[in-house]
Every structure is written in C-alpha cells, then in structure tokens.
Amino acid sequence: xxxxxxxxxxxxxxxxxxxxxxxxxxxxxxxxxxxxxxxxxxxxxxxxxxxxxxxxxxxxxxxxxxxxxxxxxxxxxxxxxxxxxxxxxxxxxxxxxxxxxxxxxxxxxxxxxxxxxxxxxxxxxxxxxxxxxxxxxxxxxxxxxxxxxxxxxxxxxxxxxxxxxxxxxxxxxxxxxxxxxxxxxxxxxxxxxxxxxxxxxxxxxxx
Numbered sequence: 001x002x003x004x005x006x007x008x009x010x011x012x013x014x015x016x017x018x019x020x021x022x023x024x025x026x027x028x029x030x031x032x033x034x035x036x037x038x039x040x041x042x043x044x045x046x047x048x049x050x051x052x053x054x055x056x057x058x059x060x061x062x063x064x065x066x067x068x069x070x071x072x073x074x075x076x077x078x079x080x081x082x083x084x085x086x087x088x089x090x091x092x093x094x095x096x097x098x099x100x101x102x103x104x105x106x107x108x109x110x111x112x113x114x115x116x117x118x119x120x121x122x123x124x125x126x127x128x129x130x131x132x133x134x135x136x137x138x139x140x141x142x143x144x145x146x147x148x149x150x151x152x153x154x155x156x157x158x159x160x161x162x163x164x165x166x167x168x169x170x171x172x173x174x175x176x177x178x179x180x181x182x183x184x185x186x187x188x189x190x191x192x193x194x195x196x197x198x199x200x201x202x203x204x205x206x207x
Contacts, residue, residue: 003025003052003053003089005025005027005052006025006052006053006088006089007089008025008089009023009024009025009088009089010087010088010089010090011089012088013087013088013089019085019087019088021051021071021072021075021076023088024051024052024054024057024075024088024089025051025052025053025088025089026049026050026051026052026068026071027049027050027052028047028048028049028064028067028068029047029048029049029050030046030047030064031044031045031046031047031048032046033045033046045060045061045062045067046062047060047061047062047063047064047066047067048060048067049061049064049067049068049070049071050071051071051075052089053089053090053091053092054086054092055092055094056092056094057071057074057075057078057092058071058074059071059072059073059074098127098129099129099130099131099132100129100130101128101129101130102130103130103167104128104129104130104132104166104167104170107166107167107170108123110170111123111128111166111170112124114166114170117149117153118146118149118150118153119134119137119138119146121137128166130167131165132165132166133163133164133165133166134146134164134166134169135163135164143159143164144159146164147159150169156172156173158172
C-alpha cells in the first residue's frame with residue numbers, strides 16, 4: 001500500500017536538490033509509559049518521530065517537540081557526515097554492520113554459564129559480539145548488582161572494568177564450580193581455576 005504522505009514528498013523532491021528534514025515525510029507516535037519506573041538507566045520515552053520508509057532515521061523525546069529535535073539532530077549528523085541522502089519518500093534498506101565476534105567466541109565455554117548465573121539469560125539466544133558489555137543486558141543505573149554476582153559466583157572483582165566489556169571480564173582468571181562424577185555414580189564437586197591465556201590460539205586438554 002502506497003503511503004500518500006511519502007508519495008507526495010517523493011513528487012516534490014524533484015523540484016529541488018538540497019533536501020532538508022522538512023522535505024521528508026515524518027510520522028509521530030506516542031507510547032504509554034509506566035510512570036512508576038523512575039530509577040532505571042534505560043527510561044522509556046513517550047514520543048517517537050521517524051522518517052517514513054527510512055527505518056533507522058528516528059528520534060525520541062519526552063514531548064513531540066523533543067522527539068522532532070532529536071530526529072533533526074540525527075538527520076543533520078547523517079547529512080553532515082558526507083553520506084548521500086536518499087530521495088524523500090523512497091524506501092531505504094537498512095545497512096546493518098555487526099561488530100566482530102572473534103574474541104568472544106574463544107570464551108563460549110565460559111559465556112554460557114556466565115549468562116545463566118549472572119545475567120539470568122540464555123547465551124545461545126543473545127547476540128553477543130566483541131563489543132558487548134554488561135550494560136547491554138540490563139537497564140539499571142549501575143553494574144553494581146552484577147559485580148556482586150560475579151564476585152559471588154566466580155570469586156573475582158571486575159568493578160574496575162567500567163565499560164563492562166564481556167571479553168575484558170572473561171580475560172580475568174575466573175574460578176568456577178566443576179561437577180565431577182565420582183565412584184558409584186555419585187556427583188562430587190571440584191573447585192578449579194580456569195586461566196585464560198590472552199592470544200592463545202589452541203587449547204590444552206587434560207590427558
């Protein structure tokens with residue numbers, strides 16, 4: 001179905017070449033926000049302004065005016081960055097680039113347990129890259145709660161890693177509980193320390 005607002009802006013775009021945000025079709029949306037949530041880092045915002053048919057060009061704000069101002073800022077940054085503007089009204093396919101996963105993949109054996117015990121998430125269901133951090137998986141104002149969990153579960157202090165980067169955390173010597181099957185089929189437990197050697201290509205197995 002053709003959006004009439006987008007179609008009209010598309011026709012008008014042929015009468016000029018230096019497009020501004022006003023030349024693009026814009027739609028505003030208002031969301032109901034839970035006002036009882038007052039002390040979280042990722043606070044929901046009630047207003048969104050977006051360019052129709054341009055999925056990644058949008059802005060948020062507490063009011064409609066703030067959302068438009070945020071959208072205008074993003075638009076000017078995009079235009080000022082020397083990128084070619086799409087013709088108003090046309091559909092823009094988002095170009096999504098994912099961060100590399102070379103380093104995080106070296107710690108998959110640890111990441112699965114870490115996500116379950118610290119973040120209460122399934123690692124296999126999350127998009128995790130070398131740039132991922134604790135901040136990406138919660139909305140609290142600080143990482144303090146997760147620092148405490150890491151200390152309780154693994155016996156290390158990672159509070160000095162302000163970025164919360166997971167690769168940096170996994171590079172620390174981490175102690176974990178390893179379940180062993182003893183004689184007679186009974187489970188025992190062994191406390192061991194896994195020392196991650198930075199830059200190691202292979203892994204050494206126990207004979």
